[in-house]
Amino acid sequence: xxxxxxxxxxxxxxxxxxxxxxxxxxxxxxxxxxxxxxxxxxxxxxxxxxxxxxxxxxxxxxxxxxxxxxxxxxxxxxxxxxxxxxxxxxxxxxxxxxxxxxxxxxxxxxxxxx
Amino acid sequence: xxxxxxxxxxxxxxxxxxxxxxxxxxxxxxxxxxxxxxxxxxxxxxxxxxxxxxxxxxxxxxxxxxxxxxxxxxxxxxxxxxxxxxxxxxxxxxxxxxxxxxxxxxxxxxx
Numbered sequence: 136x137x138x139x140x141x142x143x144x145x146x147x148x149x150x151x152x153x154x155x156x157x158x159x160x161x162x163x164x165x166x167x168x169x170x171x172x173x174x175x176x177x178x179x180x181x182x183x184x185x186x187x188x189x190x191x192x193x194x195x196x197x198x199x200x201x202x203x204x205x206x207x208x209x210x211x212x213x214x215x216x217x218x219x220x221x222x223x224x225x226x227x228x229x230x231x232x233x234x235x236x237x238x239x240x241x242x243x244x245x246x247x248x249x
Numbered sequence: 250x251x252x253x254x255x256x257x258x259x260x261x262x263x264x265x266x267x268x269x270x271x272x273x274x275x276x277x278x279x280x281x282x283x284x285x286x287x288x289x290x291x292x293x294x295x296x297x298x299x300x301x302x303x304x305x306x307x308x309x310x311x312x313x314x315x316x317x318x319x320x321x322x323x324x325x326x327x328x329x330x331x332x333x334x335x336x337x338x339x340x341x342x343x344x345x346x347x348x349x350x351x352x353x354x355x356x357x358x359x360x
Contacts, residue, residue: 166346177351178292183347228292230346235279235280235297237282237294237297238294240292241291
């Protein structure tokens, strides 16, 4: 398996623009997680899905952030409009549905909003 | 609130020495996991220890868990320059499928 795939790996955009981050989880994994990592706040869970259904989006910072999972092999995290404080590394992770399982992380998308 | 908090925040050792990193947490857990992150990369799972386990080994890694003190330690023996990375503990309370990560420990192993 290729592991969790994220695209793009790097994104530079200007304030106010829409940003879409993409994730392909490991085949057969039932859970998908979106995290944001910054020096100041560390690794924060934004939202997670189980069987394509959003379960907990309490970590989504503002209405400018939205996430979808239209099928088991694809998820997007959208920021509209983007702001400089959204600059961070965004990770997607997936895991199986069995209890006490580990998460498998993608390589991340490094976002810079100017 | 932060569930897992690692200590120290940064650690610098010589190659061949052992590295010990600690993690404390606040609430009851189902399991505790350690992850490694190399610079510019995603997190990689190292080891998972369940709440009914006290010690676990994997290669040069040794993890202990003391649920009475709500703490865990990760020992890397005979460290190598390639062990240079950030290390995170993550707690699973079992109430949902989420992990809560600490802020990480930066380990530097000098050749």
